Amino acid sequence: MSLTQPAAVVVLAAGEGTRMKSRIPKVLHEIGGRSLLGHALTAARALDPARLAVVVRHQRDAVAAHASGLDAGVTIVDQDEVPGTGRAVQCALGALDAAAALEGPVVVMAGDTPLLDAGTLTELLAAHGADANAVTVLTTTVEDPHGYGRILREDGAVVGVVEERDATAEQRQIREINTSTYVFDAAVLREALGGVGQDNDQGEVYLTDVVALAHRRGLPVRAISVEDSWLVEGVNDRVQLAALGAELNRRTLERWMREGVTVVDPGTTWVDVDVELARDVTLLPGTQLHGRTRVDEGATIGPDTTLRDVVVGAGATVVRTHGSDAELGAGSTTGPFAYLRPGAQLGERGKIGTFVEVKNASIGPAAKVPHLTYVGDAEIGEGTNIGASSVFVNYDGVAKHRTRIGAHARTGSDNMFVAPVTVGDGAYTGAGTTVREDVPPGALAVSGGPQRNIEGWVLRSRPETDSARAAARALGHGPETTTPRDQQVPGATAEGDNNR
Numbered sequence: 001m002s003l004t005q006p007a008a009v010v011v012l013a014a015g016e017g018t019r020m021k022s023r024i025p026k027v028l029h030e031i032g033g034r035s036l037l038g039h040a041l042t043a044a045r046a047l048d049p050a051r052l053a054v055v056v057r058h059q060r061d062a063v064a065a066h067a068s069g070l071d072a073g074v075t076i077v078d079q080d081e082v083p084g085t086g087r088a089v090q091c092a093l094g095a096l097d098a099a100a101a102l103e104g105p106v107v108v109m110a111g112d113t114p115l116l117d118a119g120t121l122t123e124l125l126a127a128h129g130a131d132a133n134a135v136t137v138l139t140t141t142v143e144d145p146h147g148y149g150r151i152l153r154e155d156g157a158v159v160g161v162v163e164e165r166d167a168t169a170e171q172r173q174i175r176e177i178n179t180s181t182y183v184f185d186a187a188v189l190r191e192a193l194g195g196v197g198q199d200n201d202q203g204e205v206y207l208t209d210v211v212a213l214a215h216r217r218g219l220p221v222r223a224i225s226v227e228d229s230w231l232v233e234g235v236n237d238r239v240q241l242a243a244l245g246a247e248l249n250r251r252t253l254e255r256w257m258r259e260g261v262t263v264v265d266p267g268t269t270w271v272d273v274d275v276e277l278a279r280d281v282t283l284l285p286g287t288q289l290h291g292r293t294r295v296d297e298g299a300t301i302g303p304d305t306t307l308r309d310v311v312v313g314a315g316a317t318v319v320r321t322h323g324s325d326a327e328l329g330a331g332s333t334t335g336p337f338a339y340l341r342p343g344a345q346l347g348e349r350g351k352i353g354t355f356v357e358v359k360n361a362s363i364g365p366a367a368k369v370p371h372l373t374y375v376g377d378a379e380i381g382e383g384t385n386i387g388a389s390s391v392f393v394n395y396d397g398v399a400k401h402r403t404r405i406g407a408h409a410r411t412g413s414d415n416m417f418v419a420p421v422t423v424g425d426g427a428y429t430g431a432g433t434t435v436r437e438d439v440p441p442g443a444l445a446v447s448g449g450p451q452r453n454i455e456g457w458v459l460r461s462r463p464e465t466d467s468a469r470a471a472a473r474a475l476g477h478g479p480e481t482t483t484p485r486d487q488q489v490p491g492a493t494a495e496g497d498n499n500r
Helices: 036-045 060-070 085-099 118-130 186-193 209-216 238-258 457-461 466-475
Strands: 008-013 051-056 075-078 105-110 135-141 150-154 157-162 176-185 221-226 288-290 306-308 321-324 338-340 351-363 368-380 391-393 403-405 416-418 421-423
Touching: 008 036, 008 085, 036 051, 036 060, 036 105, 036 118, 051 060, 051 085, 060 075, 075 085, 085 186, 105 118, 105 186, 118 135, 118 176, 118 221, 135 209, 157 209, 157 221, 176 186, 176 221, 186 209, 209 221, 416 421, 457 466
Parallel strands: 008 051, 008 105, 051 075, 135 221, 288 306, 306 321, 321 338, 338 351, 351 368, 368 391, 368 403, 391 416, 403 421
Antiparallel strands: 105 176, 135 176, 150 157, 150 176
16 A cells, blocks of 8 residues: 555534534535535545545434445445534444544544645645654634644643633634644554543543543644635534635636636636536626536637536537537537537537427427527527527427427428427427428428408407597598597497308
8 A cells, every 4th residue: 555545434413513503414515517525525535545434423324425425435434423523433433443444644624614725735645655643634724723632742742632612712822723624543543442431621532632541642643734714614503615716716726727727707707517618609798508518619608607517519609508418519509598408419500599499309400490480409400590489389289399400401480389399400480380191301380370350350349549530641541531439339240240
């Protein structure tokens, strides 16, 4: 085992998190597209530990299921009724030792420090191994240490950690704090925890007591301090959750900008940690990219666009659009005010235009759906143009059905495609057509009957209205040609109205 490969990583996720005031377990709250626990497990797994354990207690089933869903190789450890971080680690050691006794370095970290990264943990492990330490503690120095455990030193050497509640007034002035991140030698940890009691203000088994016990035994104990306190900042309430979320987003955007992405307004742009952006992508104000969204080179997203798990091809533009689980081809244009639902696919150079909703449908290369249209459960061929205000009628009240429109077809405005139905290659449909039967390639489909004009209807049926007066003027009639409503016989119609 190398100096930077731990025998085990133990992630502590048993706390109740009462200050969050939430039905959701604290470690399941999210920033940057991952839960707090997800961030911890990502950093832990990057160390390539031989074993990985998560200690659970509060809302045990929810936390355990989430952890196992994120990492199938994780060992779920239940903390018993004895409170405290020391007891949590003791339970973890017992569970891990049951399979095979741990030997070597054991990393212990909190499940609520989402900015703690694998690089920092690797440096901590390397220092632990290089100095052959029994205990190595990760610390930082802050302006306001209130609420944190303080690092106790004598002649510069670490001799212990004291919790806020148990500290003296003098000790509370110490600004170097414990980050709840450690590397222990497994044998030292196992033995020391056996001698840790609950004689403290909270009646808990403190993991921090292991530091003092190791020092008293004359074993090497060292603290590694990080200057960047954000890396070890924990989440205890919604205020800290928001602050850490904003800081994580700032760092994410900065990383992408240094990789060649233009972010016009970082203050209104949010990008999750698993999003992938290529060089020369431009993110305009109000853009939110979530999940595993991927944007290829030269694409422009925004303004005011939210995408989750969407693939955007090179050179595409997406304007004022909300979408999820969709794919937009290279050079395509989407929006403004488009809604992409799961399964929407747009081919290269294609167009999804203004107030268009697409669900479980593929729109071929250079095909266009420009305006005011719903496309559901459909296939639209290359180069086809769909007229405005069209609806793909895909649901019969029991089952969904598909519509297929071939290549280079031209469909009129205000069409209804009643699935299942096929419109062939090169076919046309007239405006206002309801397509209930297949249209052969190259055919023109129309469904409306001949237009009839019932002349004089407004003058007879809507007298004394602005419409009647306008019609009378246009026809060259005087006002006397309209019949006052109070002189009409109810229900009377002129001879020309009989066939309405």
